[in-house]
Amino acid sequence: MILKNHKLRLLIGFAFFSFLFALFVPTVHATPGPGVAVKPNYPSTQIQNSGSFFFKTKPGEPQTITVDLANLANYSQTLDIEPTTAYTSKDGAITYKPGKMPSDRTLKYKMRNLVKEKKQTVTLGANQTKKVSFTVNPPKKDYKGIILGALYIKTESKNDNVNANNVNLNNKVALVMPLMIKSQDKKVNPKLTVPKIAPNKSGAQTIIDTTLANERPTTIKGMEVKDRIYRKGNPKKTLAKNHQYQLSMAPNSNFKMQNDFGKNALLPGTYHLSLQAHDMNGNHWKIEKDFNVSIKDSVIYNNNNWWWIALLVALFLIILLLLYLIYRQKRKQKKLLNDRTKYVGD
Incomplete structure (x- = not known):
């Protein structure tokens, strides 16, 4: 009898915790999103096949590069492809995001200025693939080290873009294809x-x-x-x-x-x-x-050190007062000197 009561308590406890688990653990539903893939087609001057562009250039000799863009979704998508210059983010990481970048006096060449096509827009149908070309115009002289940038690929979004399942497809996807060039093999150490x-x-x-x-x-x-x-x-x-x-x-x-x-x-x-x-x-x-x-x-x-700020303001006012008193004293002395000179002259 005791054994049966023990089993009954275990069964009730198991059912209770199963109920809590079902109550508090949410059910996950898969939501379709915009799928895009990009593949570089390496030029003959490619240095290493690393999934990005890294090739050698000759002074002033243009090179054409191509990428294959694939729409993996079951609806059409419009992509913007923009060349960018690599810079360092505020968090201390290499980034290629377009827009205003921190200026640096030592930066001589910007990748976005070396690519002829500033921006291309491509529309891909469902499960469609297209090839897109860009022309890189390297500097007219040999340059030290590397010039780094990327092709920044971003999907356009529309609030009224709804698929057959009434799912709003307004999510944006951004992909980065790094683009790096060099003209010399000499190693450059960072400073x-x-x-x-x-x-x-x-x-x-x-x-x-x-x-x-x-x-x-x-x-x-x-x-x-x-x-x-x-x-x-x-x-x-x-x-x-x-x-x-x-x-x-x-x-x-x-x-x-x-x-x-x-x-x-x-x-x-x-x-x-x-x-x-x-x-x-x-x-x-x-x-x-x-x-x-x-x-x-x-x-x-200052970090809320109001006593110190008040002291500085008081000190500043005292300095202004002293300067004013000195100015007034000099002005008074100058007037007395002018009056004496005038009296002697008469």
Whole structure:
């Protein structure tokens, strides 16, 4: 009898937990989406078959490249294909997304300017494949390193695009076909620099923007960066620090790495950045750089240190008052001198 009651309790418990599982675990339904595939057709100058374009160029000699675009969906799709220039995103990754990119003074050639066709639009029927051509016009002179970009392929979407199952097909798909060229076989090593350091704000938080720049026409991959910021002359007290892994940078590009200043007051004066970095190819960098914080920067970017801001404003007003008093005193002295000269003359 005891055994039967035990089995009954187990059965009731199993049924109860089965009911809870069925109640709280949602059922997943498959939804059809836009499927697109792209395949590069390598030119005869292709260096390696890696799933993307990487070929050698001769000065001023155009090369035609083609890609096969396949619509894998059971409805027609319109694709926009646009050549872009590689740059480094704000998160420290190589990206090819079209639009405004951070400028870099060391970037000599932009891939999007070397491709003749600026944008092509192709409509593919259901399960249809088409070949699309682009012409790459390399620089008229030999160039060092690589020029990196991509063919950025994006599906157009329409809110009224509904299939036979009344499923709204307004999802967008973006594909990237990297495009890299070179004219020399000589290896180029990356060069990491810090061209600018400046205070800034992220919400209500004070930060220090450290601009990291790759000044050479080659990529940086698998980079680890460690840095710290302290007031010059007081290296024992770290005011901000950062440690980031697996960063990558496009040729001749830059991005801003942020240091959270925490609750530390951003006082006017000279600060120091101490930075060390290395990448997966064995390159190492050590950068030591001073930067200044002005009274104006301290007032604008301080992290809610209102007492310090009030002190700075009061100091600024005192300086203005002193300048005014000095100006008035000099003006009074000048007037007295003019009056004496006039009296002597009479």
